[in-house]
Amino acid sequence: MNVELRHLRALVAIDEERTITDAAIALHLSQPALSRTLEQLESRLGVRLVERTTRRLALTGAGQRLSEHARRILGQLDDALSEASGRSGPRPLRLAFAWAALGRHTVPCCATGGNATPGHRSRCAAWTTPKRLCVAARRTWPSCAPGPPTAQG
Incomplete structure (x- = not known):
């Protein structure tokens, strides 16, 4: 199983944005490129992560669980890279x-x-x-x- 960070970032963006188009915009990718990345991830895992119809998009149970893990993994990676590069100062505060x-x-x-x-x-x-x-x-x-x-x- 060869899963890359870009696959995890794609799944998290899809979960947060709730549309492929908005997730692609957030990741600075084209919509077809993001769709291919999601298809690669699903193929490599052998499980459907996102249920798509023409009117809605929703993560499956497996997709939701993986998205939660991916969010934690990506956060830990950001922390480790900041620490290693000597930029371990305060993290940005995000308010919505x-x-x-x-x-x-x-x-x-x-x-x-x-x-x-x-x-x-x-x-x-x-x-x-x-x-x-x-x-x-x-x-x-x-x-x-x-x-x-x-x-x-």
Whole structure:
């Protein structure tokens, strides 16, 4: 079984983006190249990882389990490479939010967020639905409750 890091990155991107097209954009690949990479991974493992129809895409049970392992493996690899290269400083903080969650403050917050702390990178990514926001939060902080977060005011 010859699985490469690009295969794991592809599966994680597909899981996070929920479409082949969006995952390909995130990985800076063409859609056909990403589809071939997924087909290679499924062929090498001998198991279907993604159920695809013209209207939806979903990871199978095996795909979900492998995606969770791949996410952990890729994170550990990033940590090891940072440590080996002497760049083991603070990791970037990733925040996800529904695009209009901050109302009129959304754009200014995205625009200046990275300037608040020198030496830290920022990247603004919009989540189109509350469900995607909740899924991202649970993946980033596994200790989150299984339900969607509640507003505390």
